[in-house]
Amino acid sequence: MIQHFQWKEQPFGWNFHFYYKQVRYRGxxxxxxxxxxxxxxxxxxxxxxxxxxxxxxxxxxxxxxQQ
Structure with missing residues (x-):
C-alpha cells in the first residue's frame, strides 16, 4: 500500500513522493x-x-x- 502520497504542481507537471514497503519514492x-x-x-x-x-x-x- 502506498502511504503518505504528496504532490506539488510545477510548470512542467507535478513532483510527487510517497512511501511503499518502507522505501521513499520520488518522481x-x-x-x-x-x-x-x-x-x-x-x-x-x-x-x-x-x-x-x-x-x-x-x-x-x-x-x-469541490461541492
Missing part, C-alpha cells in the same frame, strides 16, 4: 501522463506503482472535488 508526473522516477534507483513493483500513481493523480489533480 515527476508529466502533463502527458509520463512518470519520471527520481528515487530510488531501482523501482520495485514498477507496474503496480505506476498504475497507483496514475490513479492518485487523477483523483487529486484532475477530478473536481
Amino acid at each position: 515527476t508526473y508529466q502533463k502527458d501522463g509520463k512518470i519520471i522516477w527520481k528515487q530510488p534507483d531501482t523501482i520495485a513493483d514498477q507496474s503496480f506503482l505506476e498504475t497507483s500513481v496514475h490513479d492518485l493523480m487523477l483523483y487529486h489533480v484532475y477530478e473536481d472535488h
Whole structure:
C-alpha cells in the first residue's frame, strides 16, 4: 500500500513522493501522463506503482472535488 502520497504542481507537471514497503519514492508526473522516477534507483513493483500513481493523480489533480 502506498502511504503518505504528496504532490506539488510545477510548470512542467507535478513532483510527487510517497512511501511503499518502507522505501521513499520520488518522481515527476508529466502533463502527458509520463512518470519520471527520481528515487530510488531501482523501482520495485514498477507496474503496480505506476498504475497507483496514475490513479492518485487523477483523483487529486484532475477530478473536481469541490461541492
